[in-house]
Amino acid sequence: MNGPDAVVAVRAPDDAPLEEDFEVALQRQSPWRMTLKRLLRHRLFLMGLGLCSIILVAGVLAQVIAQTDPTRLAMRWRFRAPGQDGFIFGTDNFGRSLWSRVVWGAQLSLYIGFSVVALNAVFGTLIGATAGYFRRFDNALMRVNDAMMAFPAILLAIAITAVLGASTFNAILALSIVYIPRTARIVRASVIVLREMEYVQAAVAAGAGHWRILRHHILPNAMAPLIVQLSFLFAYAVLSEATLSFLGLGAVPPTPTWGNIMAEGRQYLVEAPWIITIPGIALMITVMGLNLLGDGLRDVLDPRLRIQQ
């Protein structure tokens, strides 16, 4: 994944900001550093990074910063408002600390999001690259792909979890199955463009094998749109998981997820509105942070996509 073509994607040359490229060419910087520099100048990207860091820190350090067991019942501390009796975010109908529940919920959301993104990166690339590069598989693979994409995303995820049963693992599986076709399509689109490029033809002429061409010449250049897609996908995955568990189809209570905390808090909307508001805001921060990250990555890595989104 290095060399001058590693990061700057399949974009038309006239899209590139000229002065920046000259400047960079003169300084002979690595494309990674160049991209990083541009990202750090993108204000909305930095905002997204900030928002995501809050959730990431909370999720990673859950064991340290929320030592109260998120599932411990304490009926005499029911419905404490945020800040009351030392409960930062208050308590729910069972007297469980919402701080603990929301922080542990963050960990679970991140775990599910990362898992879905990782599965998409692997299988989306595999399917997309196969269809785009080996054209004789294209028709069959893309027909199935189109059919999978014809299902409304959440409905298919719900149907799959209905069949497999509600659990964290099945939610990851269902969301991956739903989103992999979308990722595969994006990878395929860039691979189709790249395989016709002259430098790929040159590699073929030089006797490079399929594996080498894919690994060294095509996939590194197809990374930019994939990375952009994956950052948005992370947002969808977190949001869809929350929706599934709000409907009772995600991780099984008492395991706290933002979705099932809100589902339980629904009954106490009037007496204890903080039970739904706090996980709701956490969810919003995550999704917004990831969307901003995705926008920033798209602007910097792949300006052509700006119109389509």
Add this chain to the structure above:
Amino acid sequence: MWGVVLRSIMGAIPVLLIVSLITFGLMRLIPGDPAAAIAGLTATAEQLEQLRQDLGLNEPFVVQLAKWYGGLIQGDLGRSILMGQDVLEVTLIRLPVTIALSLYALVLTLVLGLTSGIIAALRQNTVVDQLTMVMAMIGISVPNFFLGLLMILLFAVYLGWLPTGGYIPLWDDPIGWLRTSTMPALSLALLQMGLLARITRSTMLEVLRQDYIRTARAKGLPRRLVVVKHALTNALIPITTVVGIIISLSISGAVVTESLFSIPGMGQLLTQAVLNRDYPMVQGGLLLTTAFLVMVNILVDIAYAILDPRVRYERS
């Protein structure tokens, strides 16, 4: 023109065939005995056997598959275990409720999303533009059920302007329908509004940069005329393709919105079917909803070809 129509219909056929095959296969993925999963722990051996008979689970796989497609051709999608009614019949009662809600959301999306996108593009890089884009960003980041809950809290509980849930059919009482549907439609529409505002803005900016816009301005046409007649009509073409996505998002979103506001549509039906392991209902509902969306997309394709003569030339 007819080439486009034919092509989009022909393109949809393999999609529908595979969709129905996946839907059929889905129920065969139930780990263990589906009859036991449906009937629960208390079922007797006879009840289980009866259920297996009813669902045709004792027959060879190929026979099951043939029966499934045979049923589809005759409009027979099986019987709901929970309600004892024909799946197609129940769906035909519930789907219009969801479609009405989605159309309401679509109207809100088009009116508010388009206007804010256009205004943002015309006032590029001003406070108005930035504010609109921040709102759009919030729109695409707030989960619709969270927004729904907040609206219930504000408009129903604190202000008491609207009912917390329930549903009055449009043809019984239009005002009542508006009162029960406005919050769900708004909570459904916000995501799409944000998406549409962002797309409209970038498409408009793209179009406004074109030479013919400059020519139109240079020959002295008023700005308003140029924006509406020259820019907007051309910007609308790519935006039509988004309508299919918007309707799909509305139907997806309806699943949770309908459960939240107790609206007896497809979404609520499917959620209940899923929670009660009513597999024939899940299967049929999923298939019919997807088939409906495939039809919507055919219409969008045709509309696209009508609006943009270039598509007609290129494809024929």
